[in-house]
Amino acid sequence: MPDRVKIFEVGPRDGLQNQKRIIPTEDKIKLVDMLSNCGFSHIETTSFVSPKWVPQMADASAVMAGISKKHGTAYTALTPNMRGYEAAIAAGVDEVAIFGSASEGFSQKNINCSIEDSFTRFISLLDQAKIDKCKVRGYISCVTHCPYDGSIDPEQVIKVALRLLDMGCYEISLGDTVGAATTETTHNLISSMLNYMPESVIAGHFHDTNNTALENIGVCLEAGIRTFDSATGGLGGCPYAKGAKGNVDTVSVVKMLHEMKFETGLNVEELNKASAFAKSLSEN
Numbered sequence: 001m002p003d004r005v006k007i008f009e010v011g012p013r014d015g016l017q018n019q020k021r022i023i024p025t026e027d028k029i030k031l032v033d034m035l036s037n038c039g040f041s042h043i044e045t046t047s048f049v050s051p052k053w054v055p056q057m058a059d060a061s062a063v064m065a066g067i068s069k070k071h072g073t074a075y076t077a078l079t080p081n082m083r084g085y086e087a088a089i090a091a092g093v094d095e096v097a098i099f100g101s102a103s104e105g106f107s108q109k110n111i112n113c114s115i116e117d118s119f120t121r122f123i124s125l126l127d128q129a130k131i132d133k134c135k136v137r138g139y140i141s142c143v144t145h146c147p148y149d150g151s152i153d154p155e156q157v158i159k160v161a162l163r164l165l166d167m168g169c170y171e172i173s174l175g176d177t178v179g180a181a182t183t184e185t186t187h188n189l190i191s192s193m194l195n196y197m198p199e200s201v202i203a204g205h206f207h208d209t210n211n212t213a214l215e216n217i218g219v220c221l222e223a224g225i226r227t228f229d230s231a232t233g234g235l236g237g238c239p240y241a242k243g244a245k246g247n248v249d250t251v252s253v254v255k256m257l258h259e260m261k262f263e264t265g266l267n268v269e270e271l272n273k274a275s276a277f278a279k280s281l282s283e284n
């Protein structure tokens, strides 16, 4: 049996959130529907954040209302607080994600609070999610490098990860937010984390600023990690991490994985069509 890798498609959210032009809602819906034909188990469809902070995601509820959901795919969204969580549940998301940071500097810039205060917000959200039986994923940004605080010690990431797991997150996605991770820093981080948690709860989320994302995924694969986030078309970036390029392109990740004989369950032909459309959205 070939080894299976799960690709968590984040293009409609991370890929689009930082586009300069406001993308029409119908184009976002079309992208999600095209991605639904590819066979993803998870599509991060939008985020329920403050429209003052991220205007591009202001149409989150309309996007959710317009997509044609496919059986077998979970349509997920970012939710920074209870307000976002309640809106996401009302809009029919299947799963939500909270997003914290390993660095104080990025936590303040991205969600306007300290790491400690972010946990207070997350606790009430996770308590409600337990009642609703809604799965919650936890992101940690700046896992090796922060644009404000510099290099990040693995211990800082481990501390946040253990608290998120303890609160009830089923998986921790490690965000190389600015794409500064190297094979060395990635190896150092993952090997340290595996002293505290199994590889099955860890996902890699690499931005490809320095074209090192695929190598870093290779390091994670060797360590036994089997879940990776990527964006079809390689779009993306965070408005609060200037200079960061897009997420690693799903097409490139899948090509590499298939060459390595990993199974992804994804339809490459449909993926190429979605990729062309995603790229056209960022070019227009």
Ligand code: HMG
Pocket (backbone or CB within 6 Å): 014, 017, 047, 048, 049, 050, 051, 052, 053, 054, 078, 080, 081, 083, 084, 085, 099, 110, 111, 112, 139, 140, 141, 142, 174, 175, 176, 177, 205, 207, 237, 238, 239, 240
């Ligand atoms: P705040 O300004 O501190 O909070 O923002 P607030 O409670 O004072 O609210 C300010 C205004 O926003 C109020 O409106 C609220 O009602 C409204 P006003 O009264 O002024 O008219 N508001 C909301 N509106 C809609 N939905 C909501 C919501 N919450 C408040 N959920 C907050 C705090 C967390 C809301 C804000 O900082 C925020 O939305 N940040 C999100 C930033 C973001 O989306 N960043 C990109 C995603 S993270 C990322 O890309 C990294 C990742 O990819 C991993 C990686 O690469 O590392 C995940």
Ligand code: MG
Pocket (backbone or CB within 6 Å): 014, 175, 177, 205, 207, 237, 238, 247
């Ligand atoms: Mg990201």
